[in-house]
Amino acid sequence: MDTVDQPNEQSLVEYRVDRILEEANTDTRIVVLARQDGVLDTFPIWVGAAEGNAIKLALDTMITPRPMSHDLIKSFAEHLNITIQRVVITDVKSSTYYATVHVANKGLERTIDSRPSDAIALALRAPCPIYITQDVLKRRSTTNLDAWLAKLESKDIGAPEVQET
Amino acid sequence: MITQMHVKGLMFDPYNNAYIVVLRDEEHSDMLPIWVGKSEAGAISMSLENVTPPRPMTHDFMMSFLDAFNAKVISVVITDLSEHTYFSKIHLMYEDSEYTVDARPSDAIALALRSNAPVFANNSVITKQSSEELEQWLENLKPEDFGKLDS
Numbered sequence: 001m002d003t004v005d006q007p008n009e010q011s012l013v014e015y016r017v018d019r020i021l022e023e024a025n026t027d028t029r030i031v032v033l034a035r036q037d038g039v040l041d042t043f044p045i046w047v048g049a050a051e052g053n054a055i056k057l058a059l060d061t062m063i064t065p066r067p068m069s070h071d072l073i074k075s076f077a078e079h080l081n082i083t084i085q086r087v088v089i090t091d092v093k094s095s096t097y098y099a100t101v102h103v104a105n106k107g108l109e110r111t112i113d114s115r116p117s118d119a120i121a122l123a124l125r126a127p128c129p130i131y132i133t134q135d136v137l138k139r140r141s142t143t144n145l146d147a148w149l150a151k152l153e154s155k156d157i158g159a160p161e162v163q164e165t
Numbered sequence: 166m167i168t169q170m171h172v173k174g175l176m177f178d179p180y181n182n183a184y185i186v187v188l189r190d191e192e193h194s195d196m197l198p199i200w201v202g203k204s205e206a207g208a209i210s211m212s213l214e215n216v217t218p219p220r221p222m223t224h225d226f227m228m229s230f231l232d233a234f235n236a237k238v239i240s241v242v243i244t245d246l247s248e249h250t251y252f253s254k255i256h257l258m259y260e261d262s263e264y265t266v267d268a269r270p271s272d273a274i275a276l277a278l279r280s281n282a283p284v285f286a287n288n289s290v291i292t293k294q295s296s297e298e299l300e301q302w303l304e305n306l307k308p309e310d311f312g313k314l315d316s
Binding site: 069073080115 | 233
């Protein structure tokens, strides 16, 4: 990717989608993002089952017989010559993360408000980099993760892949 | 030939744990049922019920994506029915040019409802699935009669 211009934005840290975990009890998925710059860090985001599946399909580079919703958005971008430049996790309020999708066409840049799940599902298909602002990294919510891990331990579900988180 | 259809509602199909989007023409002479998955049905029902979610859902984001560059959804057309799968096209207007994009009917309908664009169906598709046949077919419903979901 080209160098990212981030004039008025807080400094951004690049992450990639590491894996998707299933939380069968609540029918949610956990998207685990892993930091890209050498610092060892993972960043979990809770999403709905459908949203998690949309990300998983792209992560596994599965080709579906018919275009899924985010494939359609990519198709719009291709038809209209819109470049999906990057997605950024920009904020966290009451354990809800906020994201923006940065798009450009003929020198015009636009920023679109989005749920992180849509942003990430699109980033994997574009493909384009995924960033988290330093501010969000500082204010990240660990409540959910702790609660989830506590529940996991109490039920003694031995899912080895979650131990790193 | 195409006929304009209206989204009449959603039905739950307990046999398949799926939803049916019911389209009808103006005279209510033709009906077109389209099977969709749960999350796809959710995207359509939010529009039908004018629910504004606190955060943009996928099709709201899709609208913002098109709005960002002033691209408009002109119409959507259910174009074909093949092996129990419906096919559709979304017609977009962008900078005085028209674009046609392949989509699942669930995405096309969710987007049409959000942009107040008309939904059409090819007459060949309606003929394949006329409402009389549908009633008979609903009466003799067997799980194995159902085709693939739209997802």
